[in-house]
Amino acid sequence: MKALVTGASAGIGRAFATTLAAAGYAVTAVARREDRLAGLLAELGPGHDHLAADLTTRGGLQATVERLTEPYTLLVNNAGVAVHGGFAETSLEDSLTVLDLNCRAVVTLAHAFLASAxxxxxxxxxxxxxxxxPKPGLGVYSATKAFVTSFSETLWHEQKARGVHVLALCPGVTRTESQGADGVPSWLVQTPEDVAARALRAVRRREGPTIVSGRANAVFTAAAGLLPRRTAVSLLA
Ligand SMILES: NC(=O)c1ccc[n+]([C@@H]2O[C@H](COP(=O)([O-])OP(=O)(O)OC[C@H]3O[C@@H](n4cnc5c(N)ncnc54)[C@H](OP(=O)(O)O)[C@@H]3O)[C@@H](O)[C@H]2O)c1
Structure with missing residues (x-):
C-alpha cells in the first residue's frame, strides 16, 4: 500500500503521514519545507520518501503529477491555506494563491491519481x-472548501463503479501551526491525530461521500444547516 500526502510537513498532513505509516502504508510526503519533510522521514524510518514541491507553482504541481504516474493506493489532498480578514481589505494575490492551492492543486492531483488508480x-x-x-473573514477559504466538498461528492459517485472510494473530510477547529484555536472552547478543538484517525477509519469502512470529524462538529454543522442562511452566517461571524 502506497499513500501520497500533500501538506505533510505540519498539522493534519503530518498526522496523516505518521498514522498511515503506522498502518503499513509506504508514504510519499509532499510540502515545500524540505527540512521538515526530512525530519518526518527520519521519524517514520525506512520505506518512505518525500518530494519538496510548491503546489501553487506549475513546476511543483507537475513534479507531483509525475510522481502520481506510479500507482498509489491512497492520495490525501491535504495542503491548504487561508487568508484571514475582510475580502475587500486583503490582498487579491493572496486570495488567488488560496484558490491555486485549495482548488487548482486538488483538481490537478485528483485527475492524475484517478488516471492510474x-x-x-x-x-x-x-x-x-x-x-x-461559511465564515465572514474567511470568505475565499470557505468558498474553496465548498468547492472541495461538492467536487468530492460528485467524484464519489463517478468512481464508485470502478471501486475507487472518494471522501471529503471536513475537520472543524483542529489545533495546528496555522490554527491556534484561541478562544475556541476546548471541547470543540480536535488534534490532527484525531482527524487523521477518523479519516482512515472512514476510508476502511468506505464511509462518505462526506464526513465531519468529531461529534461536536457534526452536531454543530447539522444544526447550523437548519438555520436561515443569514442567521447561520451571522452566527459564524
Ligand atoms: N486546522 C484546522 O482547524 C482545519 C480545519 C478544517 C480544515 N482544515 C484543512 O486541513 C488541511 C491542513 O490544515 P492544517 O491546519 O494542518 O495546516 P498547517 O498546519 O498550516 O499545514 C499546512 C500544510 O500545507 C503545506 N503547504 C502550504 N502551502 C503549500 C504549498 N504552496 N505547496 C505545498 N504545500 C503547502 C504546509 O507545508 P509547507 O509550508 O512546508 O509547504 C503544511 O504542511 C488544510 O486543507 C486546511 O484547510 C484545517
Missing amino acids: QPGAALVNVSSTLGRT
Whole structure:
C-alpha cells in the first residue's frame, strides 16, 4: 500500500503521514519545507520518501503529477491555506494563491491519481466544516472548501463503479501551526491525530461521500444547516 500526502510537513498532513505509516502504508510526503519533510522521514524510518514541491507553482504541481504516474493506493489532498480578514481589505494575490492551492492543486492531483488508480484505491480531499457553514473573514477559504466538498461528492459517485472510494473530510477547529484555536472552547478543538484517525477509519469502512470529524462538529454543522442562511452566517461571524 502506497499513500501520497500533500501538506505533510505540519498539522493534519503530518498526522496523516505518521498514522498511515503506522498502518503499513509506504508514504510519499509532499510540502515545500524540505527540512521538515526530512525530519518526518527520519521519524517514520525506512520505506518512505518525500518530494519538496510548491503546489501553487506549475513546476511543483507537475513534479507531483509525475510522481502520481506510479500507482498509489491512497492520495490525501491535504495542503491548504487561508487568508484571514475582510475580502475587500486583503490582498487579491493572496486570495488567488488560496484558490491555486485549495482548488487548482486538488483538481490537478485528483485527475492524475484517478488516471492510474486501481480498484480498492481511495482519494481523500481535506475540506472543512466551513465549506457548509461559511465564515465572514474567511470568505475565499470557505468558498474553496465548498468547492472541495461538492467536487468530492460528485467524484464519489463517478468512481464508485470502478471501486475507487472518494471522501471529503471536513475537520472543524483542529489545533495546528496555522490554527491556534484561541478562544475556541476546548471541547470543540480536535488534534490532527484525531482527524487523521477518523479519516482512515472512514476510508476502511468506505464511509462518505462526506464526513465531519468529531461529534461536536457534526452536531454543530447539522444544526447550523437548519438555520436561515443569514442567521447561520451571522452566527459564524
Ligand atoms: N486546522 C484546522 O482547524 C482545519 C480545519 C478544517 C480544515 N482544515 C484543512 O486541513 C488541511 C491542513 O490544515 P492544517 O491546519 O494542518 O495546516 P498547517 O498546519 O498550516 O499545514 C499546512 C500544510 O500545507 C503545506 N503547504 C502550504 N502551502 C503549500 C504549498 N504552496 N505547496 C505545498 N504545500 C503547502 C504546509 O507545508 P509547507 O509550508 O512546508 O509547504 C503544511 O504542511 C488544510 O486543507 C486546511 O484547510 C484545517
